[in-house]
Amino acid sequence: MVTDELLVHRAKSGDLKAYEILIRRYQHKVYDLAAKMVRNREDARDLAQDTFIRVYQNLPRFRGDSSFGTWVYRVASNKCLDYLRKKKVEGERVVLSTFENDVHFSDSRDSPEESAIREDENRRLRDALDSLPKAYRIAIILQHYQQLSYKEIAEVLELPVKTVATRIYRAKIILREKLTGGEAGAVQAGKGKPGQLPGKGISVI
Amino acid sequence: MEKLEAHLSRCPNCREELASLREVDRSLSRLPHEYAPSNFADEIMDCIRNGTPKAQPVEKRWWAVRLSFIRDLVAAAAVTLVLFWTGGHLFDSQNVNLAGQKMDIAVQTYVRVPVDAFTRVYYTVDSLSEQLLLKEWNSNEVRESR
Numbered sequence: 001m002v003t004d005e006l007l008v009h010r011a012k013s014g015d016l017k018a019y020e021i022l023i024r025r026y027q028h029k030v031y032d033l034a035a036k037m038v039r040n041r042e043d044a045r046d047l048a049q050d051t052f053i054r055v056y057q058n059l060p061r062f063r064g065d066s067s068f069g070t071w072v073y074r075v076a077s078n079k080c081l082d083y084l085r086k087k088k089v090e091g092e093r094v095v096l097s098t099f100e101n102d103v104h105f106s107d108s109r110d111s112p113e114e115s116a117i118r119e120d121e122n123r124r125l126r127d128a129l130d131s132l133p134k135a136y137r138i139a140i141i142l143q144h145y146q147q148l149s150y151k152e153i154a155e156v157l158e159l160p161v162k163t164v165a166t167r168i169y170r171a172k173i174i175l176r177e178k179l180t181g182g183e184a185g186a187v188q189a190g191k192g193k194p195g196q197l198p199g200k201g202i203s204v205i
Numbered sequence: 206m207e208k209l210e211a212h213l214s215r216c217p218n219c220r221e222e223l224a225s226l227r228e229v230d231r232s233l234s235r236l237p238h239e240y241a242p243s244n245f246a247d248e249i250m251d252c253i254r255n256g257t258p259k260a261q262p263v264e265k266r267w268w269a270v271r272l273s274f275i276r277d278l279v280a281a282a283a284v285t286l287v288l289f290w291t292g293g294h295l296f297d298s299q300n301v302n303l304a305g306q307k308m309d310i311a312v313q314t315y316v317r318v319p320v321d322a323f324t325r326v327y328y329t330v331d332s333l334s335e336q337l338l339l340k341e342w343n344s345n346e347v348r349e350s351r
Contacts, residue, residue, distance in 0.1 A: 016250065016253065016254065019250075019253070020246060020250050023246045023249055023250070024246050027241040027245050027246055028238070028239075028240050028241050030241075031239060031240065031241035031245065032238050032239040032240070035239035036236070036239065044239070045241075045242065045245070048241065048245070049245070049248060049249050049252070052249045053249060053252060053253065056253055121235065122235065122236060125232060125233070125235060125236050126236070129236075140233075144230065144233045144234075145233075145236075145238070172226050172229045172230075175229050175232070175233070176225055176226065176228070176229045179229065179232055
């Protein structure tokens with residue numbers, strides 16, 4: 001298989017085919033990241049496509065300090081976080097669970113009852129993920145679904161590895177409470193003010 | 206890792222904590238991967254081939270343009286005035302000649318003795334500027350006494 005480095009080099013020289021190979025190599029990962037962050041297929045598609053266009057536009061400035069994959073994830077993460085920030089500023093709900101284009105997860109082999117149960121279970125999981133502050137959500141999505149190491153996540157998010165580890169741990173604590181029906185605030189008793197999550201500068205969306 | 210396992214083997218609280226976090230991982234794994242639509246890459250490539258829209262420069266309002274022009278004009282006038290009033294004394298032909306001679310000596314010293322060249326040049330220029338200032342000071346005093 002041709003390496004990313006070689007494809008980047010060729011794409012920089014104007015070889016569009018090389019860039020297309022890079023897109024096909026990363027498209028599902030970036031799309032999955034966006035879909036799990038914003039829970040809306042149309043927006044996930046736009047964000048993922050914008051990511052690849054942005055990366056292409058900035059290709060001449062890519063010096064290879066990090067891997068191409070890390071760079072793509074960084075652009076995609078920033079795009080998703082900006083999107084969520086703008087949505088918050090606009091006062092809109094990002095969770096569009098009743099919308100037609102909401103991301104649904106079901107298996108065609110399931111019976112209607114099984115399908116309904118699975119849908120319900122996934123919706124609870126999605127709600128729990130959406131309840132996380134966006135800084136925690138991106139960290140756990142990169143770790144669990146994109147299978148990145150703590151060090152890679154630290155590079156993507158430009159954070160110390162320790163901060164990444166703390167955010168992932170706290171995200172799991174909150175998810176555990178949500179999934180078992182407890183209150184997320186209970187796990188932070190004595191660790192901060194009400195309505196504020198542990199960690200510096202992390203606010204609840 | 207061994208230390209961790211040893212601790213877990215004798216700490217039921219940590220074992221329970223770890224088990225519950227693993228259960229969270231198992232729950233997260235139930236959410237399936239989302240795949241990009243089949244025409245996803247083609248759409249991006251079409252966009253790139255047709256040229257992506259570039260950011261439009263923000264148009265300045267007329268009063269902003271006029272204000273910035275006036276600001277530049279005032280700054281230029283101020284610099285001209287300062288140079289006219291202060292530079293007129295310092296840059297008379299006698300001082301400039303003297304500075305040229307001293308600089309010539311400094312350069313010659315630098316070429317001949319490269320080891321301590323920098324120090325010599327520094328002190329020569331320093332003494333030159335001191336002489337210029339003294340000269341300026343004296344001429345001012347003479348002018349005022351008249």
